[in-house]
Amino acid sequence: xxxxxxxxxxxxxxxxxxxxxxxxxxxxxxxxxxxxxxxxxxxxxxxxxxxxxxxxxxxxxxxxxxxxxxxxxxxxxxxxxxxxxxxxxxxxxxxxxxxxxxxxxxxxxxxxxxxxxxxxxxxxxxxxxxxxxxxxxxxxxxxxxxxxxxxxxxxxxxxxxxxxxxxxxxxxxxxxxxxxxxxxxxxxxxxxxxxxxxxxxxxxxxxxxxxxxxxxxxxxxxxxxxxxxxxxxxxxxxxxxxxxxxxxxxxxxxxxxxxxxxxxxxxxxxxxxxxxxxxxxxxxxxxxxxxxxxxxxxxxxxxxxxxxxxxxxxxxxxxxxxxxxxxxxxxxxxxxxxxxxxxxxxxxxxxxxxxxxxxxxxxxxxxxxxxxxxxxxxxxxxxxxxxxxxxxxxxxxxxxxxxxxxxxxxxxxxxxxxxxxxxxxxxxxxxxxxxxxxxxxxxxxxxxxxxxxxxxxxxxxxxxxxxxxxxxxxxxxxxxxxxxxxxxxxxxxxxxxxxxxxxxxxxxxx
Amino acid sequence: xxxxxxxxxxxxxxxxxxxxxxxxxxxxxxxxxxxxxxxxxxxxxxxxxxxxxxxxxxxxxxxxxxxxxxxxxxxxxxxxxxxxxxxxxxxxxxxxxxxxxxxxxxxxxxxxxxxxxxxxxxxxxxxxxxxxxxxxxxxxxxxxxxxxxxxxxxxxxxxxxxxxxxxxxx
Numbered sequence: 001x002x003x004x005x006x007x008x009x010x011x012x013x014x015x016x017x018x019x020x021x022x023x024x025x026x027x028x029x030x031x032x033x034x035x036x037x038x039x040x041x042x043x044x045x046x047x048x049x050x051x052x053x054x055x056x057x058x059x060x061x062x063x064x065x066x067x068x069x070x071x072x073x074x075x076x077x078x079x080x081x082x083x084x085x086x087x088x089x090x091x092x093x094x095x096x097x098x099x100x101x102x103x104x105x106x107x108x109x110x111x112x113x114x115x116x117x118x119x120x121x122x123x124x125x126x127x128x129x130x131x132x133x134x135x136x137x138x139x140x141x142x143x144x145x146x147x148x149x150x151x152x153x154x155x156x157x158x159x160x161x162x163x164x165x166x167x168x169x170x171x172x173x174x175x176x177x178x179x180x181x182x183x184x185x186x187x188x189x190x191x192x193x194x195x196x197x198x199x200x201x202x203x204x205x206x207x208x209x210x211x212x213x214x215x216x217x218x219x220x221x222x223x224x225x226x227x228x229x230x231x232x233x234x235x236x237x238x239x240x241x242x243x244x245x246x247x248x249x250x251x252x253x254x255x256x257x258x259x260x261x262x263x264x265x266x267x268x269x270x271x272x273x274x275x276x277x278x279x280x281x282x283x284x285x286x287x288x289x290x291x292x293x294x295x296x297x298x299x300x301x302x303x304x305x306x307x308x309x310x311x312x313x314x315x316x317x318x319x320x321x322x323x324x325x326x327x328x329x330x331x332x333x334x335x336x337x338x339x340x341x342x343x344x345x346x347x348x349x350x351x352x353x354x355x356x357x358x359x360x361x362x363x364x365x366x367x368x369x370x371x372x373x374x375x376x377x378x379x380x381x382x383x384x385x386x387x388x389x390x391x392x393x394x395x396x397x398x399x400x401x402x403x404x405x406x407x408x409x410x411x412x413x414x415x416x417x418x419x420x421x422x423x424x425x426x427x428x429x430x431x432x433x434x435x436x437x438x439x440x441x442x443x444x445x446x447x448x449x450x451x452x453x454x455x456x457x458x459x460x461x462x463x464x465x466x467x468x469x470x471x472x473x474x475x476x477x478x479x480x481x482x483x484x485x486x487x488x489x490x491x492x493x494x495x496x497x498x499x500x501x502x503x504x505x506x507x508x509x510x
Numbered sequence: 511x512x513x514x515x516x517x518x519x520x521x522x523x524x525x526x527x528x529x530x531x532x533x534x535x536x537x538x539x540x541x542x543x544x545x546x547x548x549x550x551x552x553x554x555x556x557x558x559x560x561x562x563x564x565x566x567x568x569x570x571x572x573x574x575x576x577x578x579x580x581x582x583x584x585x586x587x588x589x590x591x592x593x594x595x596x597x598x599x600x601x602x603x604x605x606x607x608x609x610x611x612x613x614x615x616x617x618x619x620x621x622x623x624x625x626x627x628x629x630x631x632x633x634x635x636x637x638x639x640x641x642x643x644x645x646x647x648x649x650x651x652x653x654x655x656x657x658x659x660x661x662x663x664x665x666x667x668x669x670x671x672x673x674x675x676x677x678x679x680x
Contacts, residue, residue, distance in 0.1 A: 009649075016656060023663065065649040106667035113660045120653060128650040136657050143664035178617070206617045 008064035008071045009123075010056065011049040011079050012116050018045025019113040026105025035104035039094040039450075042108040046087045046115065053079035053119075061482055067187055068126035074326075074479035078122035078253045081330050084461070085246040086115045088337050091454035093238045095447075096344045107147065111242065114140025118250035127176045127186040130254060134172070134218070137250060138165050141243045145235040148350070157234025164217070164227045172214025178207035179262070188262055196265045208263045208270060215258065218251040221311060222280035225304045229288075232300035236349055240296065241340035244303050245333040252310060252329050256322055259314065261483055274314045275407055281308030282414040289421050295343055295354050298421060299336075302380060305418060306332050309395050312411050316398025322480035324398035327473055331391030331465050338458030339376040342369055345451060356425060361433025368447065370429050372455060377422045379462050382415050387465035394473070516556055523549035534590040536582045540575065547571040561636045 006013065022038050029035065053076050061072040090111060097104055117136025124130040142165065146158030180186050182203045183194040198204050217224040232240050259270050285305030292298035310332065313324035346362065346369060347354045363370030379386035392415060396408040447455070465472055526545035533539045551566040590596075643651050 020659075066646045068647070068649045103667045103670060106663055109663055110660065110667065113656060113663070116656055117660075126650065128647065129653060132650055132653050132657055136653070136660055139657070139660055139664060143660075143667055146668055149668065200617075200620060202617045202620050206614065 005064035007056070007059060008062075009069055009120075010052040011083065012119050012123075014045060014049040014052050015112055015116045015119065018042060018049075019109045019116070021045070022105060022109040022112065026109070029105075034099065035108075036094065036099070038105050038108050039090055039097075042112050043087055043090045043094070045112060046083050046090060049115070049119075050080060050083035050087065053083060063125060067189070068129050069120070069123050070125050071123065072479070072482035073475065074253075074482045075123040077326055077475050077479040078249060078329075079119050081249050081333060082115060082118045082122070082246050084457075085242065085249070085333050085337055086111060086118075088341070088454045088457050089238055089242040089246070091450040091457070092241060092337075092341050092344060094450035096238050096349050096451065098349055103147075107144070110140050110144055114144070114242075115246070118246050121250040122253040125188040125257075127179070127188065127191075131169075131173060131176065134251070134254070135169065137247045138169065138218075141239075141247055144239040145231055145243065147239060148234075148236050151234075151350070153234035154236070155234075157231040160227050161231045168214050168217035168224070170214075171210050171217070175207045175210030175212075175214060178203055178210065182207060188257065191262050192264065195262065204263075205266070205269060208258075208266055209273070211258055212255070212270060212273065215251055215255045216277060219248050219255070219307050219310075220304055221277045221307045222284045222304065223277070225281065225284065225307075228304055229292075229297045229300040232303075233294060233296050233354075237296070237340055237344035237347060237351065238349075240299075241337045241344065244300075244340065245336050248303075248307070249329045249333055252325060255314075256325060256483065260318070260322060271315060271402075274311050275404060278308045278311035278314070278407060279410050281305060281311060282411060283308075286414050286417045286421075289418070292421070293356055295347070295356055295359065295425065296351070298356070298425070299339065299343070302418065302422070303336065305414065306336075306380075308414070309392060309411055312399045312404070312407050313395040315402040315404035315407050317402045319477065319480040319483075320401050321398045322483055323473065323476040324394040326476040326479055327465075327469070328391040328395045330472060330476070331387035331462075334387050334458055334461035334465055335376050335379040338455065338462060339373065339380065341451065341454055341458060342373045342376065345369055345447065346373075356428055359425060359428050360431050362429045364433060372459065373429055374426045375459065376462070377426045379466065381419045381422045385463075385466050387462040387469075389466055390469045390473075391465070512556055516553065519549040519552040519556075523553070536587045536590070537579065540578045540582060543578070544571055544575050547575065561639055 018041065022041055025041070026035065026038060056071045056079075057073065057076050059071055061070070063070040090108065093107065093111070097107065114137050117133045117138075117140065120133035121130060121137060124133055142158055142162045145161050146155050148154035176186060179191060179195070182198045182200055183191055185191060185194065195204055213224070220228040232244065235243070259267075259274070263270060282305050285301045285303070285308060289298050289301035289305065292301060310325055310328045313321050313328055315321065316324055343354070346359065346366075353359075359373075362373065375386075379388040382388040382392045392411070396411050399405075399408040399411070523546050526542045526549065530539045530542040530546065533542060547566060547570040551563045551571065554563040554566060
């Protein structure tokens with residue numbers, strides 16, 4: 001190990017220090033002192049971590065700590081994305097956590113320390129590191145889901161999430177164990193070098209299947225999605241904004257690594273698997289969302305559908321698929337955090353107004369929030385000049401490029417179906433409110449400075465990704481090229497070229 | 511001798527695991543888990559991993575199980591209740607588990623060179639383990655501290671009574 005290794009995990013170090021600092025400050029403040037300032041500390045630390053990850057671009061791509069972690073444009077892309085999401089969620093929480101709320105210090109520390117796990121999940125290239133990072137991010141979200149413990153719904157959601165999540169982690173771990181059994185290593189570059197020559201092909205297949213199942217659970221793709229609506233309904237809205245985007249982005253990065261970097265030669269096995277899961281996720285998510293009356297449940301099903309669109313990008317060959325999937329993750333994160341910010345403001349921390357009927361006439365009561373809600377909904381539908389349009393465009397064109405034309409067609413049909421429930425909510429928002437007393441009593445949500453910044457950030461991101469996506473797309477493509485990807489398995493020349501220079505040895509293993 | 515011991519303790523381990531699932535009272539399940547943990551420790555010993563065997567007994571069979579039994583006693587957990595859902599889980603679950611086990615068994619039995627379960631150089635002694643832990647696996651080792659920290663933090667956040675604190679301040 002040399003001192004330069006520390007620079008490779010600089011964002012993680014900054015986030016860990018911020019988390020520890022918040023904990024210490026929280027413990028030394030008097031019991032009744034307001035804890036809101038700790039949220040600003042967390043936001044500041046996350047901003048620093050964001051800058052640190054951007055700065056890592058100036059480092060030459062390479063590995064550190066005995067090839068257990070790497071920095072490359074791919075990891076920087078996801079680090080910036082995750083830090084951005086966490087920053088917005090922190091800003092949102094600053095204004096939406098009740099002022100006299102319990103355990104605010106722990107809340108901010110958990111969010112920041114959870115981000116450490118998510119960041120490490122994208123940059124780890126040793127399955128042990130990846131496993132621990134996944135556990136850090138999962139445990140943080142289990143606890144955060146339970147944060148409204150007086151409500152009854154929240155603990156139920158957390159227990160469901162915890163039990164099923166641990167079960168899924170077991171699958172991932174079993175897959176890792178089988179991969180280790182077949183090759184004797186858990187380092188990703190070593191694995192990708194050794195797996196094509198492994199004697200026991202069935203064992204490798206089983207390892208891949210188990211790992212993919214474990215990961216698909218975490219991204220709530222269709223046969224493994226049952227927990228999602230209950231958890232999203234029960235957890236506090238700012239937490240849902242976080243857990244529907246940041247851990248998902250990190251786990252999709254892991255899925256990209258697993259299928260494109262560890263098992264690229266098994267493409268003929270995992271591509272049909274992901275094809276089925278993608279179709280199932282889109283269809284199940286959209287059909288179920290049509291029937292929901294609760295906005296948070298509807299958005300939960302919509303997030304399952306979006307996981308399906310994202311998985312469609314995996315049908316794309318090599319870098320084009322990776323770039324499309326990375327771009328979609330960013331686009332989805334921008335609009336989904338945005339819409340949950342609006343839902344938090346309208347429904348409040350206690351979710352008093354979370355039914356679709358409660359949104360009637362929102363645009364007259366709170367023109368800004370109503371307008372933003374409609375804006376994010378159009379982005380989720382995928383109307384041009386929003387992030388959702390380009391995300392879907394690239395994902396489906398990657399699928400077409402990978403000869404999965406049917407998948408792209410089913411995706412397009414599903415987008416049409418999805419428009420029905422998104423636009424229903426948009427129409428309810430502009431309907432004139434009935435002049436009954438119950439509606440008159442509803443307080444107009446007030447938008448504070450922090451939430452305004454959060455909303456500005458998400459609107460900006462959604463617009464930028466929708467109008468001038470070139471820069472983000474270039475970043476995604478540069479990232480895609482740094483993953484070790486053979487184009488496909490019918491092209492053996494490329495594979496040998498790729499494996500002759502295993503990048504794991506790029507930094508000297510002293 | 512090794513083979514006989516292996517079969518005895520492997521059988522014991524499996525029997526404990528099955529018993530753990532079949533028992534309806536939590537304390538019986540916890541006691542069966544001790545059997546599983548201890549027989550696993552013996553299996554590690556047979557593989558020549560003395561340190562791992564000792565750690566298994568101390569940490570799992572000792573510390574973790576004491577916590578388990580304490581929690582069961584403190585909660586005064588009663589007998590498991592059978593509901594419609596749990597019966598359905600039985601009907602679907604057992605065949606599913608059997609199928610999964612059959613699949614894994616075929617995968618493992620097909621393994622090339624079965625019976626010669628030796629890795630490169632046995633990393634078994636405490637010396638070797640600590641050398642690996644502080645060089646090659648330094649990062650996972652350090653990151654585990656964040657994991658433990660977040661687990662403690664979560665436990666504190668979940669168990670502290672927010673409302674009690676508030677009413678005390680009034």
